Amino acid sequence: MPEEIAVPTRRTMLLAAPALLLGRSARAQVDALATEAAGLGPVIWYESTPSDLANQVAAAFGRRYPRIALRHVRDSGGNAMSARIIQESQGGARTADVATNSASVFWPLAQRGLLEGADWAALGATPSMAPTPYSLLATASVFVLLSNTKLVPEAEAPAGWDALLEPRWRGRIGVWQRTEPFVSLAALWGPERVADYLGRLSAQLPFLFPSTFPLAQQVAAGEVAAGVGIYHAALPAISRGAPLRYLVPEPAPISSLYSFMPKAGRNRPGGKLFSLWLATEEGALAYEAATGRGNPLIAATRTAQLLAGHTSVEQKPEDADATLPLIERYDAILRQTGQAAPSK
Amino acid sequence: MTLDRAVALALGLLLCWMVAAPLGLVLLSAVRPGGFPLDPGFTTANFAAVYLAPGFPELLGTTLAFAAGSTAVALVLGTLLAWAIERTDLPGAALFRALVILPMATPPVLLAIGWTMLASPRIGVLNRVLQDTLGLSAAPFDVFSLGGMVFVEGLSLVPTTVLMLAPACRNMDPSFEEAALASGASRLRVLRRIVLPLLLPAIAAAACFMMIVSLVVFDVPGTLGLPVRRFVLSTQVFHWISESPGGVPEYGKVGALAVLFLAILLALGALYRRATRRAAAFRTVGGKAFRARPMPLGTLRWPVFTCVSAYFVVAVVLPLSVLVWSSLMPYQVAPSRAALALLTLENHRDFLANGQVAEAAWNSVVIALVAATAVAALAGLVAWLVVRRRVPGGAVLDALAFAPIAVPGVMIGVALIYLYLATGPILPVYGTIWIIVIAYATQYLPFGTRLIGGSMIQLHPELEEAGRTSGASEARILRRVTLPLVAPALAATWVWVLAHALRELSSALLLRSFDNMTVPTLLWDYWSGGEPTRAAAVGVWLVLAVLGALLLSRLVGRRAVDA
Numbered sequence: 001m002p003e004e005i006a007v008p009t010r011r012t013m014l015l016a017a018p019a020l021l022l023g024r025s026a027r028a029q030v031d032a033l034a035t036e037a038a039g040l041g042p043v044i045w046y047e048s049t050p051s052d053l054a055n056q057v058a059a060a061f062g063r064r065y066p067r068i069a070l071r072h073v074r075d076s077g078g079n080a081m082s083a084r085i086i087q088e089s090q091g092g093a094r095t096a097d098v099a100t101n102s103a104s105v106f107w108p109l110a111q112r113g114l115l116e117g118a119d120w121a122a123l124g125a126t127p128s129m130a131p132t133p134y135s136l137l138a139t140a141s142v143f144v145l146l147s148n149t150k151l152v153p154e155a156e157a158p159a160g161w162d163a164l165l166e167p168r169w170r171g172r173i174g175v176w177q178r179t180e181p182f183v184s185l186a187a188l189w190g191p192e193r194v195a196d197y198l199g200r201l202s203a204q205l206p207f208l209f210p211s212t213f214p215l216a217q218q219v220a221a222g223e224v225a226a227g228v229g230i231y232h233a234a235l236p237a238i239s240r241g242a243p244l245r246y247l248v249p250e251p252a253p254i255s256s257l258y259s260f261m262p263k264a265g266r267n268r269p270g271g272k273l274f275s276l277w278l279a280t281e282e283g284a285l286a287y288e289a290a291t292g293r294g295n296p297l298i299a300a301t302r303t304a305q306l307l308a309g310h311t312s313v314e315q316k317p318e319d320a321d322a323t324l325p326l327i328e329r330y331d332a333i334l335r336q337t338g339q340a341a342p343s344k
Numbered sequence: 345m346t347l348d349r350a351v352a353l354a355l356g357l358l359l360c361w362m363v364a365a366p367l368g369l370v371l372l373s374a375v376r377p378g379g380f381p382l383d384p385g386f387t388t389a390n391f392a393a394v395y396l397a398p399g400f401p402e403l404l405g406t407t408l409a410f411a412a413g414s415t416a417v418a419l420v421l422g423t424l425l426a427w428a429i430e431r432t433d434l435p436g437a438a439l440f441r442a443l444v445i446l447p448m449a450t451p452p453v454l455l456a457i458g459w460t461m462l463a464s465p466r467i468g469v470l471n472r473v474l475q476d477t478l479g480l481s482a483a484p485f486d487v488f489s490l491g492g493m494v495f496v497e498g499l500s501l502v503p504t505t506v507l508m509l510a511p512a513c514r515n516m517d518p519s520f521e522e523a524a525l526a527s528g529a530s531r532l533r534v535l536r537r538i539v540l541p542l543l544l545p546a547i548a549a550a551a552c553f554m555m556i557v558s559l560v561v562f563d564v565p566g567t568l569g570l571p572v573r574r575f576v577l578s579t580q581v582f583h584w585i586s587e588s589p590g591g592v593p594e595y596g597k598v599g600a601l602a603v604l605f606l607a608i609l610l611a612l613g614a615l616y617r618r619a620t621r622r623a624a625a626f627r628t629v630g631g632k633a634f635r636a637r638p639m640p641l642g643t644l645r646w647p648v649f650t651c652v653s654a655y656f657v658v659a660v661v662l663p664l665s666v667l668v669w670s671s672l673m674p675y676q677v678a679p680s681r682a683a684l685a686l687l688t689l690e691n692h693r694d695f696l697a698n699g700q701v702a703e704a705a706w707n708s709v710v711i712a713l714v715a716a717t718a719v720a721a722l723a724g725l726v727a728w729l730v731v732r733r734r735v736p737g738g739a740v741l742d743a744l745a746f747a748p749i750a751v752p753g754v755m756i757g758v759a760l761i762y763l764y765l766a767t768g769p770i771l772p773v774y775g776t777i778w779i780i781v782i783a784y785a786t787q788y789l790p791f792g793t794r795l796i797g798g799s800m801i802q803l804h805p806e807l808e809e810a811g812r813t814s815g816a817s818e819a820r821i822l823r824r825v826t827l828p829l830v831a832p833a834l835a836a837t838w839v840w841v842l843a844h845a846l847r848e849l850s851s852a853l854l855l856r857s858f859d860n861m862t863v864p865t866l867l868w869d870y871w872s873g874g875e876p877t878r879a880a881a882v883g884v885w886l887v888l889a890v891l892g893a894l895l896l897s898r899l900v901g902r903r904a905v906d907a
Contacts (some may be wrong), residue, residue: 050869079593084643090382091765104591207571213874218678236874242675
């Protein structure tokens with residue numbers, strides 16, 4: 001069943017955002033967590049943002065909980081985080097107390113029995129914020145259509161998925177080599193429709209990029225005129241004046257990132273507390289200010305505003321087992337269809 | 345037990361710990377269903393998944409074509425450059441010698457991006473200039489083609505080739521060439537019939553090294569091949585490690601593929617030994633005194649100078665200019681007159697104001713100095729025992745020291761994590777700069793043994809025999825005879841490892857923690873955070889740092905010689 005995240009309303013925000021303000025019982029538990037965490041040393045946080053930016057989040061957390069130090073270790077992307085947590089857990093070493101990543105990363109760890117579950121509802125989180133006992137929504141990547149403002153007049157910029165299949169974009173567009181946006185689309189369109197779409201998109205001979213950051217930069221540089229990118233990955237170039245625009249397509253695929261706590265962490269109460277804080281409006285805004293990536297369920301975030309009026313879609317994290325073959329299938333379509341892009 | 349054997353045994357044990365144990369873990373992962381060495385169970389499914397995959401033959405074919413082409417480009421250009429710089433009266437040879445190493449300091453991914461700025465059919469400035477100037481309808485260069493990939497990778501390997509061949513060139517007795525010239529041979533014939541055959545051990549060593557490096561390298565195929573679906577084995581390895589759909593790296597498949605790389609490495613090693621088995625034929629440094637005299641190029645002097653200069657413009661000036669250009673731009677934009685209005689020093693200011701720079705720079709310098717010294721010492725010892733002392737089991741020592749090159753650096757890092765987590769109470773290096781030093785020393789040992797071994801083959805045994813006849817101990821002979829003669833090779837190894845350690849990224853990323861950040865990881869933070877122009881600024885400072893280290897080492901070396 002496709003999961004559509006409804007446009008956030010004030011009511012859902014009140015339920016989801018201020019988890020730490022809900023109910024006396026929840027507050028008491030949070031206070032107890034803070035007291036326990038303060039005596040267990042720094043909280044180690046694995047996450048993919050450059051450390052100088054993530055340290056801004058740590059500073060904001062420190063203002064809320066001055067007795068607890070948060071130390072960020074940057075994950076080098078892809079599957080490196082899961083590998084590191086598995087190795088450190090198997091090797092009996094200290095690993096992260098809390099980590100932030102997508103369902104495709106935390107789910108295999110949960111299956112290996114390496115993650116600690118939590119009763120998030122008792123701590124005030126709604127089911128949409130905490131879809132599994134192992135995860136609490138922290139933020140989300142929003143897939144957007146990018147185009148170069150110098151090469152593509154505004155009226156001609158691709159505004160929807162079908163536009164990318166027009167002949168004029170053949171050999172002129174770029175996509176991430178991971179088919180994540182299309183896997184998310186399959187939650188609404190169904191697997192076969194997306195497979196068919198992806199086949200036709202591959203026939204357009206898009207450039208494949210190992211990450212969405214260079215993709216955005218190459219659209220800005222004019223190497224490709226347009227592409228399927230990620231909103232926050234385009235922000236660094238846009239903020240520095242690059243000729244780059246983004247449009248949120250309809251439907252809008254997103255990829256949620258969750259906080260989760262490895263069992264081999266030594267300050268798991270601190271990890272849980274930080275996860276909860278990230279899910280509050282204060283935490284979400286601090287995180288978004290540092291990274292450009294926000295929580296779509298917290299109305300005050302730019303990300304929620306970006307998605308307002310759009311149908312945001314993604315796979316359920318607990319359906320990860322069924323999603324993995326889909327990723328494999330779509331990756332193969334994107335990698336194998338067509339020959340090398342034309343040279344001009 | 346003789347001293348030789350005792351040293352060989354101790355070295356063998358050290359190499360077993362440094363190389364065999366990590367390799368064993370890599371191979372163990374190949375037979376684990378979960379792909380991690382400590383996972384339960386055994387399987388052969390990883391081998392089947394790799395070698396019986398429908399696209400594997402085509403992937404292997406493209407990879408071999410890429411590796412062979414890159415090796416050929418590097419060998420041809422590198423040999424000619426090393427010969428011209430070291431053996432002839434080429435004008436400006438000292439400057440060329442200093443400049444040749446500069447591209448090595450730049451992270452390859454930045455060089456590859458630089459080449460897209462230069463030779464992309466769409467935005468490449470070279471294409472635009474040529475099209476505008478010559479009125480061409482189509483772009484003459486396509487950096488995304490297989491030829492483009494081979495060209496860029498080949499160019500990136502030329503500095504290493506020159507470093508590997510330069511000591512051998514320097515050690516050649518000029519009387520061979522002089523005799524041939526006096527007998528009426530042309531300079532080209534001298535090069536073909538005298539120089540190249542005498543350089544065979546060094547060229548064969550360089551060829552083996554470049555071939556394996558080209559098989560496992562990711563930066564150029566990842567930047568230039570992947571966008572247009574031109575896959576090689578290393579892009580497949582990247583997919584398994586970073587992008588596998590399961591959310592967990594498929595180390596089992598990487599381990600299974602490493603078996604193929606190891607087999608190719610062993611085959612190349614056997615070919616190398618076969619090519620150099622008549623060691624006596626390559627001994628150019630004997631007891632007869634000679635003074636290194638440059639061969640006069642005569643009328644070819646300025647044409648050769650023009651060719652060498654053209655190489656430096658293409659391989660050094662153009663990519664480094666693009667690097668500098670990028671570092672002065674607010675975002676990625678190809679060089680053009682219109683973009684001059686965007687020039688800014690913000691990236692450099694930002695880099696220098698970054699609070700992490702001092703710590704990262706200190707870590708990088710310590711790591712590079714220790715790793716370079718360790719590799720030079722270990723590789724020198726291995727080469728001495730294998731080539732000069734011919735100790736029993738020398739082939740095993742040689743194979744152990746060469747083997748790490750066949751395993752992607754990330755997998756060595758994975759294995760080291762397990763080793764040093766297990767030995768944490770005794771050797772608490774996990775999470776420190778020292779595990780990075782160990783990773784680099786393991787990764788770069790093959791280069792050192794190839795280079796120094798190739799140089800030692802050139803030494804005639806009569807030199808050491810003369811020492812023995814005079815009553816000198818083996819240690820004294822090593823110190824007074826052998827070491828000074830292989831000093832250029834040791835120095836080249838040291839410089840090469842220093843430059844590579846300063847820019848190395850993949851292992852540093854895998855092994856990073858709070859207190860062991862390096863300059864390349866800082867660079868990567870910018871790059872992966874969508875700020876390639878800030879990454880370029882770090883690249884510029886890295887090049888300057890290597891240039892400074894190079895000048896300093898030359899200064900120290902010259903003072904030592906004077907003393």
